[in-house]
Each structure stands twice: as C-alpha cells, then as structure tokens.
Amino acid sequence: MAASKGIERYTIPVGPIHPALKEPIRLDLGIDGEEIVDVDVIVGQVHRGIEWLGMNRNNPVQNIYIAERVCGICNICHPFAYIMAVEQAAGITPPERAEYIRTIIAEMERIHSHLLWAGVAAHEIGFDTVFYLVWRVREEIMDLIEYVTGNRVTKAMFQIGGVRRDITEEQFPRIRKSLDYYKSILNQLKTVFLDDRMIQMRTRNVGVLKAEDALKFLAVGPTARASGVTKDVRQDQAYGAYADMDIRAITPDVLTGTIIGDVYDRIIVRLLEVKQSIEIIEQCLDKMPSGTILVEPKIAKLLAMLKKAEGEGVGRAEAPRGEVIHYVRLEAERETLAAWKIRAPTYTNLMSIPTILKGGQIADVPIAFGSIDPCMSCTNRAIVVDRKTNKKSMLTYEELHELSIEKTRRLKAEFDR
Amino acid sequence: MVSIVVGPVILAIMGAFFGLLYLGIDRKLVAHMQGRIGPPIIQPFRDVGKLLMKESIIPDGALSWLFKLAPILCLMGSAVLLLYIPIFGQKALLEDFGDAIVVLYLLIIPSLALVVAGFSSSSPYATVGAQREMVIMMSYEFPLAMTIVAIAWRIGHVAETNPFMFSTVATYPIWSLVGPMGVAGTLILLIVLLLVTTGELSRIPFDLAEAETELAGGLLVEYSGRNLVLFYIADAIKTFAMASLIIALFFPYSLSPVVGIEALVPAFVVDALFFLLKILLVMFICVMLIRAAMARFKIDQVSKIYFIAMTLISLVGLILIWVDLVM
Numbered sequence: 001m002a003a004s005k006g007i008e009r010y011t012i013p014v015g016p017i018h019p020a021l022k023e024p025i026r027l028d029l030g031i032d033g034e035e036i037v038d039v040d041v042i043v044g045q046v047h048r049g050i051e052w053l054g055m056n057r058n059n060p061v062q063n064i065y066i067a068e069r070v071c072g073i074c075n076i077c078h079p080f081a082y083i084m085a086v087e088q089a090a091g092i093t094p095p096e097r098a099e100y101i102r103t104i105i106a107e108m109e110r111i112h113s114h115l116l117w118a119g120v121a122a123h124e125i126g127f128d129t130v131f132y133l134v135w136r137v138r139e140e141i142m143d144l145i146e147y148v149t150g151n152r153v154t155k156a157m158f159q160i161g162g163v164r165r166d167i168t169e170e171q172f173p174r175i176r177k178s179l180d181y182y183k184s185i186l187n188q189l190k191t192v193f194l195d196d197r198m199i200q201m202r203t204r205n206v207g208v209l210k211a212e213d214a215l216k217f218l219a220v221g222p223t224a225r226a227s228g229v230t231k232d233v234r235q236d237q238a239y240g241a242y243a244d245m246d247i248r249a250i251t252p253d254v255l256t257g258t259i260i261g262d263v264y265d266r267i268i269v270r271l272l273e274v275k276q277s278i279e280i281i282e283q284c285l286d287k288m289p290s291g292t293i294l295v296e297p298k299i300a301k302l303l304a305m306l307k308k309a310e311g312e313g314v315g316r317a318e319a320p321r322g323e324v325i326h327y328v329r330l331e332a333e334r335e336t337l338a339a340w341k342i343r344a345p346t347y348t349n350l351m352s353i354p355t356i357l358k359g360g361q362i363a364d365v366p367i368a369f370g371s372i373d374p375c376m377s378c379t380n381r382a383i384v385v386d387r388k389t390n391k392k393s394m395l396t397y398e399e400l401h402e403l404s405i406e407k408t409r410r411l412k413a414e415f416d417r
Numbered sequence: 418m419v420s421i422v423v424g425p426v427i428l429a430i431m432g433a434f435f436g437l438l439y440l441g442i443d444r445k446l447v448a449h450m451q452g453r454i455g456p457p458i459i460q461p462f463r464d465v466g467k468l469l470m471k472e473s474i475i476p477d478g479a480l481s482w483l484f485k486l487a488p489i490l491c492l493m494g495s496a497v498l499l500l501y502i503p504i505f506g507q508k509a510l511l512e513d514f515g516d517a518i519v520v521l522y523l524l525i526i527p528s529l530a531l532v533v534a535g536f537s538s539s540s541p542y543a544t545v546g547a548q549r550e551m552v553i554m555m556s557y558e559f560p561l562a563m564t565i566v567a568i569a570w571r572i573g574h575v576a577e578t579n580p581f582m583f584s585t586v587a588t589y590p591i592w593s594l595v596g597p598m599g600v601a602g603t604l605i606l607l608i609v610l611l612l613v614t615t616g617e618l619s620r621i622p623f624d625l626a627e628a629e630t631e632l633a634g635g636l637l638v639e640y641s642g643r644n645l646v647l648f649y650i651a652d653a654i655k656t657f658a659m660a661s662l663i664i665a666l667f668f669p670y671s672l673s674p675v676v677g678i679e680a681l682v683p684a685f686v687v688d689a690l691f692f693l694l695k696i697l698l699v700m701f702i703c704v705m706l707i708r709a710a711m712a713r714f715k716i717d718q719v720s721k722i723y724f725i726a727m728t729l730i731s732l733v734g735l736i737l738i739w740v741d742l743v744m
Binding site for chain 2 (some may be wrong): 018125129365
C-alpha cells in the first residue's frame with residue numbers, strides 16, 4: 001500500500017500463483033479503484049537450469065530431449081531452432097524431405113497452440129462454454145498429431161540432420177481429413193469469436209499495443225503482428241520448407257481494414273494463422289519430395305561427427321508465440337555443447353506488458369496479459385544462486401549497470417596494458 | 418405460537434435442501450450445455466459435508482469478530498426471506514407481517530453481509546471484490562424496485578387490500594388484469610426481473626465480485642471451512658428465494674384447482690410439485706441459460722447495463738402498463 005497525493009493506493013499482487021496465470025510469474029499492480037496505474041513484472045519462479053544441463057551434462061543429441069521440454073506447448077519450435085543451430089555449427093544439411101516433415105509438424109503445433117490459446121482466452125473472460133467448445137475442437141488436431149508422431153504432447157520427431165519418423169503417402173488422406181474438418185469449422189469459430197457482442201465488449205480497445213511501442217519493446221509473433229508490425233521469421237528468414245511456400249505475415253487489417261493493436265486484433269491474427277497453417281500443410285503435402293529423411297541414422301556415428309565439429313550456429317524459428325532463437329557453439333573434442341543460449345518469445349513480449357496493462361481495469365488483466373500467450377517456463381533463466389549460503393537472488397537493473405561499468409573498466413585496463 | 422418458533426427453522430432447512438438440490442441440477446445442466454458430463458446432482462451436499470470437516474482459517478490481518486459474524490448474517494438474511502415469500506404454493510409464514518417492500522429491503526442484507534465479509538478479511542482481492550459487490554448492488558436496486566412497484570401499482574387499481582401483499586398479488590394475477598399492451602409491458606418487467614436475479618445471485622455475467630480468473634474468488638477468497646459453508650448455503654437459499662419471488666409476482670398460479678383435486682394433502686403435494694417445476698423453469702432461464710451463453714462483464718459495463726439500460730427498459734414496461742390502463 002503506497003500513499004500518493006493523499007489518496008491511498010493498493011498494490012494487488014497477481015501471481016506467482018493466481019487462477020489467471022497458467023504458469024508462475026508475478027505482476028505487481030498499483031491500482032486506483034479499478035484502474036491500473038502501475039505495473040511491475042517479476043519473473044524468476046520457474047528456473048530449471050536447462051542451458052546448464054546442455055552445456056555440462058548432455059551430449060547434443062540428448063539435448064534434443066531437453067529442448068523439447070523447455071516448454072510443454074512449443075515442444076516443436078524449441079528443438080527445431082536447436083537442431084538448426086547445431087546443424088549450422090556442424091555444417092550438416094538435412095535432406096529436403098525432412099525439411100518438409102519438420103514444417104508440417106511445426107504447423108500442426110501452431111494450430112493446436114492457437115486453439116489452446118483461444119480456449120484459455122475465453123476462460124479468462126468467464127466464457128466457459130466457448131472454452132469447452134474450442135478445446136473439444138482442438139482434440140481433432142491432437143489426434144492427428146498422435147497419428148503422425150505417435151505422441152499427443154512431446155512429439156520427439158527431430159534429429160540432428162533430419163527427422164526420426166517419416167510421413168508416408170498412406171498417411172496423407174488421414175491428414176487431409178483433419179485439415180478439411182478445420183476448414184469446415186473455421187467460419188464457425190470466426191463467428192463465435194469475432195461476431196459475439198460480449199467478446200467484442202471485453203476485448204475491443206483492451207490491452208492496446210501501438211505499432212511504435214511494439215517495435216520499441218521488440219514484440220514478436222502474433223503480439224507484434226496484431227499491432228501491425230509485419231514480422232514473421234517464416235517470411236523474413238525462411239527456414240525449413242517455408243522458402244517454397246507462399247507466406248505473408250498476417251495483420252488484422254486483412255479482415256477488418258484497421259489496426260488497433262488490442263486483444264481483439266490478437267484473436268483475429270491467431271484465427272487467421274490457423275487458416276494459414278492449414279494451407280501450409282496442404283502445400284507441403286502436395287510438394288513433398290521423395291528421398292531419405294536422415295543424414296546419419298547411426299547415432300554413435302552422428303555423435304562422433306559432432307564431437308569433431310567446431311563452430312557456432314543460430315537457429316531461428318517462428319513459434320506460435322513468436323520468434324524463438326537458439327544459439328549453439330561447438331568445440332572440437334568436447335562432448336557437450338560449449339555454449340547454449342535460448343531466447344524464447346515470451347521473454348521479449350513481457351517487455352510490452354506494462355504498456356498493455358496500464359490504464360486498463362483489473363478485470364482486463366487476465367485477458368490482456370493472456371493475449372500475448374505468455375509461456376513462463378520458456379522465459380526464466382536469470383537467477384543468481386550463491387552456493388555458499390544457498391541464497392537465491394536476482395540482479396536488479398542498478399546491479400547490472402554496475403557490473404557493466406565494472407567490466408568496461410576491466411577491459412579498458414586490459415586494453416591499456 | 419409453535420409455528421412461529423419452529424416454522425422458520427423448518428423453512429430454513431427446506432430452503433437449504435432445495436437450494437442445494439437446484440444448485441446440483443444447475444451444475445449438471447450447464448455442464449451438459451457446455452458439452453461436459455458434470456458432477457452428480459448431489460454434489461453440492463457433498464461439498465457442504467466436505468467443507469464442514471475443513472479447518473476454518475482466519476487471516477492474521479482480519480477483523481476477527483466481523484469476519485466470523487458476516488457468514489451468519491448472510492445466512493440469516495437469506496433464511497428470513499423465506500418467511501415472507503410464499504413457497505410451495507402456500508401462504509408465506511409471516512404473510513400478515515410483511516409484504517413485497519419488506520422483501521425488497523431484506524434482499525439487501527445478504528449482499529451487505531458479503532460486502533462486510535470482503536472488507537473485514539483485509540485481502541486486496543477481497544477489498545476489490547467488496548467494492549464491486551457494492552457497485553452492483555446499487556446498480557440493480559433501482560430496476561428491481563421499479564418492477565415490483567409497477568406490478569403492485571397496477572394491481573392496486575383493482576384490489577381493495579394492500580397491493581404489495583403477496584396474497585393480493587396471488588388473488589389478482591397481473592396477466593389477467595391487463596390487455597395486449599399491458600401483457601407486453603409485464604413481459605418486459607419479467608425479463609428485467611430475471612436479469613436482475615442473475616446479478617442479485619452473482620452469477621456469470623455478473624459474477625464480478627467473485628471473478629475467479631481476476632480476483633481468485635474475490636470477497637470470499639479468505640474464507641474456508643465452516644465459515645465458507647455458511648455462505649454456500651446462504652447462496653443456495655437466496656437462489657431459491659429469488660426464484661420464488663419471481664413466481665410469487667408473475668406466476669402465482671396453483672395447479673390443484675385446475676385439475677380438480679380438493680383433498681388437503683394431495684392438493685398440497687400437487688401444488689408443491691408444480692411450484693418446484695416453476696422454480697426450475699425460472700432458474701433455467703436466469704441462472705443456467707445466461708451463464709452458459711455469456712462471458713463476464715466489466716464493472717463499468719455492469720453499472721451501465723443496470724443503471725441506464727435496465728432502468729429505461731423497466732420504465733418502458735411501466736409506461737406500457739399505464740397506457741394499457743388509461744386506454
């Protein structure tokens with residue numbers, strides 16, 4: 001409770017544990033009545049040391065398993081970016097057929113993730129009927145993913161230099177059947193979400209992020225595109241089979257003619273991206289080249305190859321939430337990675353949260369915060385642990401600033417010598 | 418004399434029983450509307466049993482005596498409603514001592530108790546919830562009063578007795594007094610009252626005071642165990658009472674004269690079953706259907722809807738009834 005100008009102001013903590021959040025994060029909201037005047041985002045509740053594992057305990061192939069578990073929902077885009085980074089570092093080129101299969105799986109993930117988000121968003125504004133409806137619709141893509149990969153959640157499809165399972169011609173009709181199902185209900189979904197007066201009341205002009213703010217705060221993915229920033233890794237720096245496809249970043253003005261950058265626009269972008277994903281998968285099925293799916297099927301040989309490799313690589317993939325970047329450095333004669341750095345989309349999207357929430361009401365917090373589709377477990381890794389006292393702390397801005405100045409001085413001293 | 422002492426207790430127990438039963442039906446039907454299976458109908462009774470076994474925690478910063486008093490106040494306020502509203506097609510127990518105006522006042526008590534509960538628990542979530550509850554309460558009070566007054570005013574033109582008495586309302590059912598215009602007006606008032614009921618019972622889309630995804634339970638966030646169960650039962654009784662109020666005002670019909678049953682006990686049974694059916698229909702519209710079909714409003718939207726839209730709509734209803742009378 002902080003007093004300002006004689007008026008008593010409350011601080012409402014949302015999180016780390018709160019029904020509006022699916023994963024732990026803390027938002028400290030300074031409120032005046034129902035209006036939000038101050039927002040502080042505090043991360044650091046789900047640090048798991050994934051990068052440390054990759055650099056100290058596991059070999060690069062075992063790391064695919066870890067990368068898949070960075071996030072439960074984006075368990076395709078993380079290994080995708082990771083293997084692209086390793087392939088670049090080791091100079092491996094995957095077969096063309098593997099690229100197509102990777103693309104199909106990645107787009108399937110986008111469909112399921114966007115539908116999942118749509119359901120959660122409906123739940124956040126108290127529209128449980130739509131929540132159940134959307135999640136029932138989502139079952140179809142989950143069944144399809146299980147049919148193609150053998151698993152519903154963690155698909156385990158990726159391997160350095162290709163994919164682990166093929167998608168054969170016999171499987172195409174089943175895939176097309178699911179895609180046709182989604183094409184047939186897409187208009188229905190649009191009616192449910194975009195024509196409903198109630199949803200418009202709760203999402204129009206709520207959580208606005210203007211295009212210049214989106215650029216300033218480095219927003220990525222649907223969050224940026226809904227603000228009118230045409231940013232999409234699949235379009236800007238095509239990877240996988242995307243270069244063969246016709247992909248344009250989707251902005252909400254395609255449907256409405258205007259760009260406001262509110263939650264409603266983010267719904268539009270995600271719904272349209274489901275349609276886009278269906279089209280991409282169909283194109284992939286049509287153009288699927290023949291050939292092998294793996295450069296080196298023997299894992300021992302692959303590991304030996306990677307052990308000899310030296311170099312660094314960056315993998316960029318468009319996750320359902322935005323751009324995910326993996327940086328990898330390989331050193332010869334080292335079994336683990338020399339360096340592994342992950343930057344998940346939520347990490348940059350969180351920067352826009354204060355702008356999105358400020359000026360809104362408490363009632364807007366769940367839907368406005370949820371509209372960036374936050375994924376906390378991807379985000380947490382800046383935590384300082386003192387091994388002697390076993391105390392955990394986080395570096396503040398001032399401390400980081402101090403450290404930065406210190407390092408400059410040190411470098412300068414070295415340079416002068 | 419005995420009936421004055423024992424009656425209220427029996428009524429409260431009956432109200433709680435049927436209220437919980439209807440909550441169970443409500444949960445089951447809404448689940449089916451949403452494509453789920455839903456809990457068994459007796460689930461609310463199990464919830465009560467479970468909560469009774471749980472520990473009642475009082476937060477450190479709370480105003481302890483007020484925190485414990487609020488649930489009792491809420492339960493009493495809800496139970497007292499049943500003394501004045503006719504249920505099971507019978508006369509209300511205290512029919513001669515109070516009319517619709519008393520009910521109007523009594524309806525505020527459970528909501529006020531909830532506000533007190535929210536403020537006394539000293540949690541920021543509960544405080545925001547309590548503020549919201551107050552705003553909602555002030556917003557729906559006017560259309561609610563307008564509906565009741567409009568009906569009584571029309572009945573007052575034909576009845577010699579106090580038109581606010583439920584027995585008078587039952588003797589002169591509003592539908593048989595008015596012409597086509599008046600029927601339209603009465604229908605509008607009925608819709609307003611149904612929507613006010615949704616707000617009065619804090620169900621979606623007016624459940625802002627508890628708003629699970631925003632306030633984590635709002636004004637009841639700190640309550641647990643026995644204290645929570647009192648609120649739970651009070652809510653069940655209030656639901657039952659509000660549905661009974663709508664029936665008493667708009668559908669005060671009995672089935673027994675129609676089917677020609679005159680013996681005392683069978684007539685009572687038939688009327689009671691008919692009454693329960695009417696309650697189900699009222700609840701189906703104002704609790705279940707709306708809840709399944711809508712999302713949660715924001716507090717400024719709720720105020721606008723009740724204070725401006727609903728008030729204007731009920732005014733239109735009143736004018737229609739007036740026009741019907743003078744023409």
